Amino acid sequence: MxxxxxxxxxxxxxxxxxxxxxxxxxxxxxxxxxxxxxxxxxxxxxxxxxxxxxxxxxxxxxxxxxxxxxxxxxxxxxxxxxxxxxxxxxxxxxxxxxxPHWPALLVTDPEPGRREKLAACPGLPPEVAARLAADHRLDVVTSLAAHGTPDPATAALLAAHPHAEVRLMTALNEVVPPALLSALLTGEGLPEAAECAVCGTDPELRWYAPYLRGGAACDGSHRSTVQETRQAALANPSTPAGDVARFAGDPSMLLREPVAARAGLPDAVYAELARDPVPGVLWALAGNPGTGEAVIRELAGVRDPEVLARLIRHPRLPLDLLAGPVGRARAGREALPRITAATAAEVDELAASAEVGVRALVARRRDLPPAVRDALAADPDAKVVKAVASHPGLGEDRLRAMAARHGVPVLAQVAANPDAPGALLEELVRHDPPVPGVLRAVARHPNATGPALLGCLPDVKARRHVAAHPALPAGELPRLLDDPDRQVVEAAAAHPALPLAVMRESMP
Structure with missing residues (x-):
């Protein structure tokens, strides 16, 4: 149908x-x-x-x-x-x-939802922002606090707002002046809030906090919202680093975690956090690009899979750690930041490593010198060849040799190589049994021929790309309009080669 x-x-x-x-x-x-x-x-x-x-x-x-x-x-x-x-x-x-004159017209709109949207717009005139900050609808005010670009005077009003929810949203906003974020973090210089979403009377927020924010509670001190405000301010990159560092030893791990994620703190703070017993704090620290070599090496000894997975993508990772547990961590498919930034000498050393995993990691770079690229393409290990197979510049003969030597483990990557010619793609599609990764790579390949694309049609994920490919024979498009997969249908209907008669009969 x-x-x-x-x-x-x-x-x-x-x-x-x-x-x-x-x-x-x-x-x-x-x-x-x-x-x-x-x-x-x-x-x-x-x-x-x-x-x-x-x-x-x-x-x-x-x-x-x-x-x-x-x-x-x-x-x-x-x-x-x-x-x-x-x-x-x-x-x-x-x-x-x-x-420029639109905000002054829209700030008086009787529909609160429109005023809420206006409050989130950038560059509002100060008089419009001040009016929104005093709106009788709290959702309008919180929108300005969280998403708007209030001028300093209006930002000060929001930071000292009697409702704690407004203060929380203000603490999230990166354009709020640093001094106000410090005040929201420490509470210094601000009057106490009068109400929060839990104890307040606003019907739009009274039900909201307990259900959407687990553990929301108020004993008169608005404690859960105050805690969330501190978390937000600690995670805000505009909050002064010195004030953030003061919370490195806070009893609450919910506050130590954003500190651990913050770049630009003293090394001593990171060293203290590296000894934290809470995994979430260590995860945040391992993913922090501001940590130095000493902390990275200490974290590498933690043996926590998530810590290692974050360390392997650290831009300052010492390359020798790739030969240990860090190098075997979950790394995703893209080239690692530290390897991308490696010097020519470091690339040569990594490519010659005795560790298969290290050679495979450097093989992901797509700007390798030809000599290094070709040496990795001739590597005896399929894992290394698979990583380098889609590198441009390998040429048809070398691609065929890689496919013949290693077979199925590298075929999808060979098919994804930008230099793979149409004839090779047709051969890869005919592999028995079919390799799904090959079909999906060929379906997206600019060199794919009509016969190669027809061979990809049995795979639904490949078919979505086949339906949009300029080399697909036009006669296939009407049939694809009846495909059970909606993405295939949309791609086929959008194909410029779709016959005019089919367009006409499909019109509403």
Whole structure:
């Protein structure tokens, strides 16, 4: 059964769609079927060939759809009347594309949700920000505190707000002046809050804290919100490092953990935290790019899998640690930061390591000198060859030799090599039994031929890319519109080679 809305979404993105069909889709997008129309509208808004009238129609339907046309020059901000299209004006302000006089008009909007969105917009005039800070709706104020860019005077009002929830949101905001973040962290210089989300009377927040923030409680001191405020301030990179360091020995691990994650602290603080008994603190410390060699070496002896997994991606990792437990840690697929930054001499040393794992890690770099690359491609271990196989510059003969020598373990990486020719890709697709990784790599490969792509169709993940590939024979596209996978359907409908007759019969 054809997924009609997914066909329409794909057609809305099809660059070959005739103007008359674009107009029909715009009419459908703003019609009565709100859910399906919204999906199609969001795709249409990204088209470069919309008319000004069509772009305005979509913007009136959903304000955020004005952003794309304005960025591409199809609309100007002057085309948007903030009184008639307040949601479009808010979307443009949020992207920094609005006009200076709009905030003063929108701050009086009777809809609280719009004032909440306005509060999160960057660069609001001080008088507008002050008005939002005094809004009778707490959700408007917390939006300004957490996401807005309040001027210093307004930020001071938010930091000293009588509601603890506003203070918490202010502590999250990186544009708040450092001195205010210090005050929120320590409580020094601020009056005590009068209420919090637990003990307060605001119906919109009274139910919120106990259910969405486990352990929320208040005995009159608003203790859980105060604790969360300190956590937020400690994690805020704008909070002065000296004030953050004071909490390295705090009894609460919830406060020590953000300290451990903070770069720019004295080495002595990191050394103290490296002896912390709580795994979460050590995990944060191991992932902190500001820790030095001594702390890294101490953490390498912890033998915690998560600590090691974070250390292996540390940009200052001593390379000799790769020969030990750190080098065997979970590392992901990308080249490691420290190996990416390695000097030519260090690369040579790593590539000549007696440890297979070390050679495999350096083989992930895609800017290796040709001599090093070729030596790794000839490595006797399949793990190393697999890591280097997708490196550009290996050439067809070497790729074939790698595939012949190591077989299935390296075939997907050989198929992903940018220099793999179409004939080789066709051969790899015909491997019996099929290798899923090969099919998915070939389906995305720019050198894939029609026959190679047809061989990838049995695999659904590969089929999603095959349906969008420019080399796919056009005759296959109508059949893919009936595919059970919606991503395949959308890709096929968006293919510029889709026959015009099929586009016509798919129109709403």
């Amino acid at each position: 054809r997924h009609v809305v997914h066909v329409l979404q794909g057609l809305a993105a099809n660059p070959a769609l005739p103007p008359a069909f674009v107009a029909r889709l715009v009419a459908f997008a703003v019609g009565e079927d709100v859910e399906e129309g919204a999906r199609v509208a969001s795709v249409l808004a990204d088209r470069a060939d919309l008319s000004r009238e069509q772009a305005l129609t979509l913007a009136a339907h959903e304000g955020v759809l004005a952003v794309g046309p304005v960025r591409r020059g199809l609309l100007r901000a002057d085309d948007i009347d903030p009184r008639a299209l307040p949601d479009a004006a808010l979307a443009l302000l949020d992207e920094g594309l609005g006009l």
